[in-house]
Amino acid sequence: MGTGDAKLDYENILMIRAAWYYYMENYTQQRISELLGVSRARVIGLLEKARQTGVIQFRIRQDGNRYIKAEQDLISRFGLKDVFTVPKADSLANLNESIAQAAAMYIIRRLKGGDFLNVGYGDTTSRVLNHLAMAAEEPLNMVSLTGGVNYYLPNTSSNVFNARLYLIPSPLLLSSQKLRDSMRQEPVVEEVYRMIPLSRMSVIGIGSMSREATILKNGVLNENDFTILKLQGAVGDLLSHFVDREGKLISVEQDRQLMSTSLEDLRMLENVIGVAGGLSKVDAILAALRGGYVDILITDEETAQALLEQS
Amino acid sequence: MGTGDAKLDYENILMIRAAWYYYMENYTQQRISELLGVSRARVIGLLEKARQTGVIQFRIRQDGNRYIKAEQDLISRFGLKDVFTVPKADSLANLNESIAQAAAMYIIRRLKGGDFLNVGYGDTTSRVLNHLAMAAEEPLNMVSLTGGVNYYLPNTSSNVFNARLYLIPSPLLLSSQKLRDSMRQEPVVEEVYRMIPLSRMSVIGIGSMSREATILKNGVLNENDFTILKLQGAVGDLLSHFVDREGKLISVEQDRQLMSTSLEDLRMLENVIGVAGGLSKVDAILAALRGGYVDILITDEETAQALLEQS
DNA sequence: CCTCTTTCGTTACAAATGTTAAGACGCACA
DNA sequence: TGTGCGTCTTAACATTTGTAACGAAAGAGG
Numbered sequence: 001m002g003t004g005d006a007k008l009d010y011e012n013i014l015m016i017r018a019a020w021y022y023y024m025e026n027y028t029q030q031r032i033s034e035l036l037g038v039s040r041a042r043v044i045g046l047l048e049k050a051r052q053t054g055v056i057q058f059r060i061r062q063d064g065n066r067y068i069k070a071e072q073d074l075i076s077r078f079g080l081k082d083v084f085t086v087p088k089a090d091s092l093a094n095l096n097e098s099i100a101q102a103a104a105m106y107i108i109r110r111l112k113g114g115d116f117l118n119v120g121y122g123d124t125t126s127r128v129l130n131h132l133a134m135a136a137e138e139p140l141n142m143v144s145l146t147g148g149v150n151y152y153l154p155n156t157s158s159n160v161f162n163a164r165l166y167l168i169p170s171p172l173l174l175s176s177q178k179l180r181d182s183m184r185q186e187p188v189v190e191e192v193y194r195m196i197p198l199s200r201m202s203v204i205g206i207g208s209m210s211r212e213a214t215i216l217k218n219g220v221l222n223e224n225d226f227t228i229l230k231l232q233g234a235v236g237d238l239l240s241h242f243v244d245r246e247g248k249l250i251s252v253e254q255d256r257q258l259m260s261t262s263l264e265d266l267r268m269l270e271n272v273i274g275v276a277g278g279l280s281k282v283d284a285i286l287a288a289l290r291g292g293y294v295d296i297l298i299t300d301e302e303t304a305q306a307l308l309e310q311s
Numbered sequence: 312m313g314t315g316d317a318k319l320d321y322e323n324i325l326m327i328r329a330a331w332y333y334y335m336e337n338y339t340q341q342r343i344s345e346l347l348g349v350s351r352a353r354v355i356g357l358l359e360k361a362r363q364t365g366v367i368q369f370r371i372r373q374d375g376n377r378y379i380k381a382e383q384d385l386i387s388r389f390g391l392k393d394v395f396t397v398p399k400a401d402s403l404a405n406l407n408e409s410i411a412q413a414a415a416m417y418i419i420r421r422l423k424g425g426d427f428l429n430v431g432y433g434d435t436t437s438r439v440l441n442h443l444a445m446a447a448e449e450p451l452n453m454v455s456l457t458g459g460v461n462y463y464l465p466n467t468s469s470n471v472f473n474a475r476l477y478l479i480p481s482p483l484l485l486s487s488q489k490l491r492d493s494m495r496q497e498p499v500v501e502e503v504y505r506m507i508p509l510s511r512m513s514v515i516g517i518g519s520m521s522r523e524a525t526i527l528k529n530g531v532l533n534e535n536d537f538t539i540l541k542l543q544g545a546v547g548d549l550l551s552h553f554v555d556r557e558g559k560l561i562s563v564e565q566d567r568q569l570m571s572t573s574l575e576d577l578r579m580l581e582n583v584i585g586v587a588g589g590l591s592k593v594d595a596i597l598a599a600l601r602g603g604y605v606d607i608l609i610t611d612e613e614t615a616q617a618l619l620e621q622s
Numbered sequence: 623c624c625t626c627t628t629t630c631g632t633t634a635c636a637a638a639t640g641t642t643a644a645g646a647c648g649c650a651c652a
Numbered sequence: 653t654g655t656g657c658g659t660c661t662t663a664a665c666a667t668t669t670g671t672a673a674c675g676a677a678a679g680a681g682g
Contacts, residue, residue, distance in 0.1 A: 038660085038661090039660070039661050039662070040661095040662095041660085041661070041662085042659095042660070042661080
């Protein structure tokens with residue numbers, strides 16, 4: 001059996017060398033092009049590709065004296081284990097990307113070897129996973145906290161999905177509580193549920209009640225359901241469980257049709273990382289913090305400030 | 312108790328933000344200077360300082376298909392666990408620095424939490440430690456494999472030495488075997504020796520028989536001793552124990568005056584990382600490999616090639 | 623209160639990096 | 653043996669980054 005495409009291998013080596021020379025040795029691209037025997041334009045391309053594919057990675061050191069005031073205040077106000085904020089970005093899309101990147105950076109440096117990571121449902125989570133898969137050298141072990149399997153699959157652009165997935169083989173929302181309960185007891189489902197408490201870390205998004213909510217866009221809920229939930233005091237959702245300002249579950253019919261880790265079980269988990277940013281999410285994040293579901297919060301500075309002011 | 316110098320804190324925050332914007336978000340320095348409200352010149356300075364002090368770090372991903380041919384060949388030829396090579400540098404001084412940096416990168420991503428690291432004696436080791444101390448977020452636990460304490464202390468330029476040190480409180484070379492043996496049994500010495508087998512990793516240099524050898528420059532040995540050792544077939548040293556081409560100890564008087572982990576004990580350790588590069592070290596590295604003292608080798612590509620050709 | 627020193631901002635310039643368009647080259651395929 | 657296709661190099665140009673010189677502002681010490 002061959003070792004794969006020789007041309008790609010060579011490209012890879014070039015990329016690694018270019019990255020080494022540029023970032024580790026501070027050589028100019030001109031110099032590197034001479035050392036590697038390629039054009040300078042190509043060196044630029046190699047470096048770009050190295051960044052894109054995660055061959056070269058940037059990390060910000062996270063030691064004790066990195067905290068800004070808002071971070072410290074959040075930690076003590078809500079009894080959190082840790083908080084990490086990113087500076088403000090120029091658009092909401094970029095902000096979510098930023099926060100996802102920060103979360104991936106946060107996780108990857110704390111997750112070792114064969115550790116398992118529970119993952120929630122949602123757009124932010126999905127972004128985090130993409131970054132993670134790229135940065136990881138050994139495959140990650142990921143356990144899903146909810147149904148809705150399709151959500152975790154590699155998205156179009158990404159290359160190989162460098163992870164071992166243990167997904168709950170079920171849709172997120174079933175058509176009846178009865179069916180949910182039956183599925184819940186299926187051995188293959190049961191098996192994943194048993195893994196969940198064994199993971200060292202969990203990463204979940206925090207949903208707001210805005211029109212942008214993933215759960216709406218995906219068609220899991222319709223606008224009507226949504227409006228009713230709002231009337232009942234919902235400010236956001238965790239793992240698709242809607243909660244009120246205090247983080248208490250709003251008990252509605254749909255909730256009993258969900259294939260999703262319960263809020264009580266979520267609270268029992270250690271190292272639950274909540275990932276969410278943007279002012280529209282402030283109420284939802286506050287609910288998550290008050291409910292005690294989240295141990296570590298990754299957000300942006302503006303939102304962190306707002307959380308402090310509104311609590 | 313105050314939280315330290317407010318001005319330095321602020322400088323730190325600026326530095327972190329600048330690094331985040333520049334490396335994570337790809338903003339231009341111009342843009343960053345506006346966001347941060349400082350001059351562009353200062354942004355350049357902040358970024359420079361962030362790199363210097365390890366606030367921002369570059370890492371090359373080390374997955375399975377990074378290996379170049381020489382690395383794979385070395386692994387299989389000598390039954391090693393891993394090999395990492397750096398591309399050639401422009402001078403020997405830079406080469407050593409490169410290799411030290413690579414070693415630090417290698418170690419830091421495999422060392423977690425409260426892990427302990429054994430460290431040998433020598434210039435290369437010392438460089439590795441400096442890089443390590445800078446990159447680590449939590450203090451490292453380092454255990455010395457030899458006496459010669461002064462060698463491990465923070466060198467002039469470095470800032471805080473972010474490590475917990477467990478050093479053998481003794482010179483490297485004592486004036487008699489008798490004294491060595493007595494010292495060896497002192498409780499404080501014994502204590503460190505007992506820690507050594509418990510560490511997860513060890514990093515050692517590999518010395519050659521050149522005039523540049525640390526052990527000579529430090530005045531531990533004089534030129535005479537050195538010449539005699541060469542006549543007896545010495546090709547290099549590990550932890551100041553001189554060995555022949557096959558890696559067998561050359562039993563001389565000085566060896567029995569050394570406060571240094573024995574070669575047999577060294578061989579028993581897991582994950583011993585040998586760090587050495589440059590053509591002058593080829594014979595010494597070969598001896599270390601043949602003797603089976605080293606599990607992981609960090610060197611440069613040119614030397615790797617030479618190792619294969621001369622074995 | 624006045625210097626001295628240090629640090630930062632400003633500016634202008636030099637060097638490096640990134641982008642683009644045109645053409646050369648190799649390679650698959652008819 | 654062409655003919656397309658993609659990828660590379662080359663070269664010119666635009667943008668970004670790095671450096672150096674100078675002057676203003678702030679703090680230290682007399």
